Amino acid sequence: MIDRLPDDGWRALDILEISVYQNAGLSKDIINAARRKGDKFGTEVQISSYPKFRHTFSLHKAQTTELVEDIWTACKMANVWGCHCVRGDHIFRCPQSIYVPQLTGGNMTDEGFAIASTPDVRDRLLAFLNGSGPLHSCANCVGSCGKQFNQTGLPRKSWKDDLQAPMEDIVDYALLARSKTEMQLIDDCRTPERKMRGLSATIARNFKKLL
Numbered sequence: 001m002i003d004r005l006p007d008d009g010w011r012a013l014d015i016l017e018i019s020v021y022q023n024a025g026l027s028k029d030i031i032n033a034a035r036r037k038g039d040k041f042g043t044e045v046q047i048s049s050y051p052k053f054r055h056t057f058s059l060h061k062a063q064t065t066e067l068v069e070d071i072w073t074a075c076k077m078a079n080v081w082g083c084h085c086v087r088g089d090h091i092f093r094c095p096q097s098i099y100v101p102q103l104t105g106g107n108m109t110d111e112g113f114a115i116a117s118t119p120d121v122r123d124r125l126l127a128f129l130n131g132s133g134p135l136h137s138c139a140n141c142v143g144s145c146g147k148q149f150n151q152t153g154l155p156r157k158s159w160k161d162d163l164q165a166p167m168e169d170i171v172d173y174a175l176l177a178r179s180k181t182e183m184q185l186i187d188d189c190r191t192p193e194r195k196m197r198g199l200s201a202t203i204a205r206n207f208k209k210l211l
């Protein structure tokens, strides 16, 4: 999609982050073209790779409401990082709540807020984004506290089988305990590309060779 982003999109963006997944085969040409566009339109282009993933969903609901409450309380996506997102004409508190209803027999918009041009939309949207939880989706999602594993590529046909593990088996309980009290935990799957600010491209290249 980056190579299809129109110039108006670049003009509107302060920062664009490209997530690089080893198995997705994103070419260096596309990344370099994005950097050039960023230079042209004043958009900072950040590159991050994800050598590790964390479990996210299970098709089987958590067995206890306590676990669901804990996962929600600890969840950085909805409560700290503000990973709210737009899909079609709906806003969601987290990307996961777009997908869980569809995986569990519901509809995509079940946990969404319908965007409509009404005088009270701002207040209703703030109430939606700041509402109490957990979401219904939290019963099938471990949020930011899934067990970590090395990134692998799975064929699309086996995606559903990968979601058969019970919720209780895919939680990183140590991280869950820490996440309930520590606000500043970072996403430790994300590995940002190291920057060499202030160096010319040639010096930076030579410096890189020495590392």
Ligand code: SF4
Residues within 6 Å of the ligand: 071, 072, 075, 076, 077, 078, 093, 094, 095, 096, 097, 134, 135, 137, 138, 141, 142, 143, 144
């Ligand atoms: S659905 Fe998952 S990501 Fe969304 S708030 Fe619940 S635990 Fe967090």
